[in-house]
Amino acid sequence: MNINTLRINGERLVARLKRLGTIGALDGGGVSRLALTTEEKGGRDHLVSEMKALGLAVAIDPLGNIFGTRKGRTAGPAIMLGSHIDTVATGGLYDGALGVLAGLEVIATLNDAGVETENPLVIAAFTNEEGARFQPDMLGSLVFAKGMALEDALEIVSIDGKRLGDELAAIGYAGSDAGPVEIGAYFELHIEQGPVLEDEAIEIGVVRGVQGISWTEITVSGRSTHAGTTPIRLRRDAGLAAARIAAGVGDLVREIGGDMVGTVGAINLTPNLVNVVAEKAVMTVDLRHPDAAVLKAAHERLVAVINAAAEREDVTLSTRMLADFPPTDFAPALVDSVEDAAKALGLSTQRMFSGAGHDAQIIAGLAPAAMIFVPSVNGISHNTTEFTAPADLANGANVLLRVALSRAMPINGEIA
Amino acid sequence: MNINTLRINGERLVARLKRLGTIGALDGGGVSRLALTTEEKGGRDHLVSEMKALGLAVAIDPLGNIFGTRKGRTAGPAIMLGSHIDTVATGGLYDGALGVLAGLEVIATLNDAGVETENPLVIAAFTNEEGARFQPDMLGSLVFAKGMALEDALEIVSIDGKRLGDELAAIGYAGSDAGPVEIGAYFELHIEQGPVLEDEAIEIGVVRGVQGISWTEITVSGRSTHAGTTPIRLRRDAGLAAARIAAGVGDLVREIGGDMVGTVGAINLTPNLVNVVAEKAVMTVDLRHPDAAVLKAAHERLVAVINAAAEREDVTLSTRMLADFPPTDFAPALVDSVEDAAKALGLSTQRMFSGAGHDAQIIAGLAPAAMIFVPSVNGISHNTTEFTAPADLANGANVLLRVALSRAMPINGEIA
Numbered sequence: 082m083n084i085n086t087l088r089i090n091g092e093r094l095v096a097r098l099k100r101l102g103t104i105g106a107l108d109g110g111g112v113s114r115l116a117l118t119t120e121e122k123g124g125r126d127h128l129v130s131e132m133k134a135l136g137l138a139v140a141i142d143p144l145g146n147i148f149g150t151r152k153g154r155t156a157g158p159a160i161m162l163g164s165h166i167d168t169v170a171t172g173g174l175y176d177g178a179l180g181v182l183a184g185l186e187v188i189a190t191l192n193d194a195g196v197e198t199e200n201p202l203v204i205a206a207f208t209n210e211e212g213a214r215f216q217p218d219m220l221g222s223l224v225f226a227k228g229m230a231l232e233d234a235l236e237i238v239s240i241d242g243k244r245l246g247d248e249l250a251a252i253g254y255a256g257s258d259a260g261p262v263e264i265g266a267y268f269e270l271h272i273e274q275g276p277v278l279e280d281e282a283i284e285i286g287v288v289r290g291v292q293g294i295s296w297t298e299i300t301v302s303g304r305s306t307h308a309g310t311t312p313i314r315l316r317r318d319a320g321l322a323a324a325r326i327a328a329g330v331g332d333l334v335r336e337i338g339g340d341m342v343g344t345v346g347a348i349n350l351t352p353n354l355v356n357v358v359a360e361k362a363v364m365t366v367d368l369r370h371p372d373a374a375v376l377k378a379a380h381e382r383l384v385a386v387i388n389a390a391a392e393r394e395d396v397t398l399s400t401r402m403l404a405d406f407p408p409t410d411f412a413p414a415l416v417d418s419v420e421d422a423a424k425a426l427g428l429s430t431q432r433m434f435s436g437a438g439h440d441a442q443i444i445a446g447l448a449p450a451a452m453i454f455v456p457s458v459n460g461i462s463h464n465t466t467e468f469t470a471p472a473d474l475a476n477g478a479n480v481l482l483r484v485a486l487s488r489a490m491p492i493n494g495e496i497a
Numbered sequence: 498m499n500i501n502t503l504r505i506n507g508e509r510l511v512a513r514l515k516r517l518g519t520i521g522a523l524d525g526g527g528v529s530r531l532a533l534t535t536e537e538k539g540g541r542d543h544l545v546s547e548m549k550a551l552g553l554a555v556a557i558d559p560l561g562n563i564f565g566t567r568k569g570r571t572a573g574p575a576i577m578l579g580s581h582i583d584t585v586a587t588g589g590l591y592d593g594a595l596g597v598l599a600g601l602e603v604i605a606t607l608n609d610a611g612v613e614t615e616n617p618l619v620i621a622a623f624t625n626e627e628g629a630r631f632q633p634d635m636l637g638s639l640v641f642a643k644g645m646a647l648e649d650a651l652e653i654v655s656i657d658g659k660r661l662g663d664e665l666a667a668i669g670y671a672g673s674d675a676g677p678v679e680i681g682a683y684f685e686l687h688i689e690q691g692p693v694l695e696d697e698a699i700e701i702g703v704v705r706g707v708q709g710i711s712w713t714e715i716t717v718s719g720r721s722t723h724a725g726t727t728p729i730r731l732r733r734d735a736g737l738a739a740a741r742i743a744a745g746v747g748d749l750v751r752e753i754g755g756d757m758v759g760t761v762g763a764i765n766l767t768p769n770l771v772n773v774v775a776e777k778a779v780m781t782v783d784l785r786h787p788d789a790a791v792l793k794a795a796h797e798r799l800v801a802v803i804n805a806a807a808e809r810e811d812v813t814l815s816t817r818m819l820a821d822f823p824p825t826d827f828a829p830a831l832v833d834s835v836e837d838a839a840k841a842l843g844l845s846t847q848r849m850f851s852g853a854g855h856d857a858q859i860i861a862g863l864a865p866a867a868m869i870f871v872p873s874v875n876g877i878s879h880n881t882t883e884f885t886a887p888a889d890l891a892n893g894a895n896v897l898l899r900v901a902l903s904r905a906m907p908i909n910g911e912i913a
Contacts, residue, residue, distance in 0.1 A: 275726025308760035309852030310691025324743030344724035365771040436725030
């Protein structure tokens with residue numbers, strides 16, 4: 082057969098997403114499958130059952146990462162297609178689930194067509210990608226990639242006060258398998274979770290890497306005084322200093338331009354009353370850029386903005402880094418493969434960086450990795466109204482099929 | 498005797514303040530006498546008892562305002578010295594209490610010296626000045642001055658869900674007396690509740706009037722999007738627009754200068770998360786100035802700032818006036834009397850406007866009124882650490898004595 086004409090079954094893919102979406106379904110739409118809850122166990126059980134039905138050999142590692150392996154003619158480096166099936170508390174049907182279930186759809190397509198591959202194919206579902214119940218996020222891939230010791234991960238306590246190791250054992254997913262030892266390539270299909278592809282009417286996002294992220298918490302300390310009786314010259318207005326910082330962040334990211342993004346998403350004033358000058362402001366600054374040097378420069382400008390505001394409003398301040406992730410560049414050869422596959426399928430593409438974190442950036446420390454994005458309607462994600470059109474889901478899965486085959490080397494067919 | 502050498506008893510005044518401060522006392526200092534609570538009834542009972550001990554005829558009006566009258570030789574216009582004894586939930590010993598208890602101290606001083614006056618002297622304690630339990634504030638004086646119908650006031654529901662009329666009856670202060678019919682002058686001694694007198698080492702603030710107040714609530718509506726995946730050009734960042742407005746308020750009040758004050762004391766972002774562009778911001782703007790025209794101009798500049806921020810950040814907004822009080826000018830002759838009395842006592846003075854609201858501004862609609870300010874340490878008020886030094890308390894009460902006598906006309910003595 083001609084491998085180039087092989088296509089996944091779009092309707093079956095949508096059915097897979099809808100079926101998983103019934104597990105932890107929320108009234109009115111969306112799902113809640115927080116990591117290692119009863120609902121997520123339901124999702125895991127379903128996934129394992131589907132993997133077995135497709136003939137995959139299922140392995141569970143000590144952090145509960147699930148691997149379903151389709152043997153290759155050789156035992157040589159596995160080609161891994163993965164993502165996660167945990168969700169935020171009010172999540173949608175696509176974030177994470179798409180990458181895993183499109184992997185199953187790729188396997189089903191190969192099974193149906195009787196296509197064997199030289200390298201094994203592994204479908205992976207990593208534990209606690211969202212970080213909504215256990216911090217940090219991307220935990221399963223992090224431990225799998227030796228970025229954190231297993232023992233430390235098992236001791237993490239959830240937002241509801243439960244030890245991760247206990248919760249893992251309680252749902253029966255504290256496995257003893259090692260998982261794939263050698264990975265030749267990792268591909269993750271994911272919804273964009275942003276508005277760019279939809280806005281520019283592009284079908285496939287060719288993800289070059291993940292932006293670096295810097296989160297800074299700033300605490301501004303001023304003096305709580307009466308808004309009516311305190312002359313301006315005697316004020317130490319923490320709220321005004323916070324506003325100047327937030328406006329300054331808006332200005333600096335616009336001046337840097339390009340891929341630079343920056344957000345002051347949280348501001349908390351104390352006492353937060355109409356007629357009292359705020360004595361304290363706690364705020365967060367989220368800066369992201371794909372280039373580490375630009376991100377560093379932005380952070381230096383932030384420090385200047387903060388200091389200028391503090392001096393101007395006669396307040397003191399302290400800062401704390403909440404997160405500081407360097408940018409991740411995906412493997413250029415794999416990125417090219419994604420672009421080539423999309424183009425061969427006649428799909429429009431755009432090279433882009435991911436603004437959100439993904440398991441792929443962690444696996445990139447272990448093996449060549451790349452990602453495929455499909456459009457998110459209105460850029461909405463982490464929300465019950467998250468939606469990607471069936472045609473876009475199928476496009477993404479077909480690109481995934483093609484890049485998987487390009488690396489796993491079909492025995493009984495040819496990639497053009 | 499020479500009236501000019503008559504002085505109040507500073508120690509006795511402090512003792513009065515401390516004694517009232519035991520009623521509703523909080524552990525660790527300060528008091529809580531929210532209007533018409535059991536604690537405030539205790540304060541009222543004590544005040545009435547003290548008034549009677551000083552020979553005053555006590556009258557309670559239908560809104561619970563308390564009037565203690567010391568007869569004059571004629572029935573003619575009463576000279577009223579007043580304030581309030583309710584407090585905020587965590588208040589101090591001086592706000593309000595000083596004006597009432599210094600009034601008692603004036604009476605005690607006249608009694609001790611055997612000084613009679615032509616006009617009656619009335620010590621007044623108005624109901625619910627703080628507005629901390631029932632809205633609006635300055636309610637007792639407002640109803641007394643016919644600024645609100647009694648029936649409407651009785652229907653007001655407290656923050657704890659109780660009807661004012663019921664609470665008044667429950668504590669036994671729904672009186673049937675009319676209170677003084679004709680008022681020749683009203684004087685209110687009060688702590689400054691601001692830092693100006695202390696900062697400039699001035700002993701007596703000669704209050705010319707009360708600033709006009711404009712409170713605007715602004716609701717900014719943008720779009721909640723991912724802080725990492727949403728390019729700047731596709732954002733509608735309600736938080737950034739709010740920050741630009743708050744910084745703009747800071748700028749405009751500084752540009753206007755002089756007595757202009759403006760504060761953004763409250764900002765609430767939704768969802769208020771580090772990695773989500775805010776979809777909504779609700780903020781307050783407090784603008785104050787003693788000149789109605791300047792206040793109006795400031796408000797017009799605020800509207801321009803708001804509209805510019807909305808256009809720049811592609812957000813929509815709505816505004817709501819939470820308060821809009823015109824400036825009050827006190828009676829020039831009475832203001833002069835306060836200044837003259839302070840100078841005659843060898844005290845340093847500064848003419849100033851009150852930045853906070855007081856019963857005096859309401860009574861000013863009914864009769865000539867003026868206020869005397871004494872320094873607040875660190876400008877702190879509405880706080881358990883509120884403090885005014887005994888010498889300052891005595892200075893204020895001596896000015897009060899002197900201006901009261903200047904209007905009530907002592908029969909057996911002379912004012913210089």
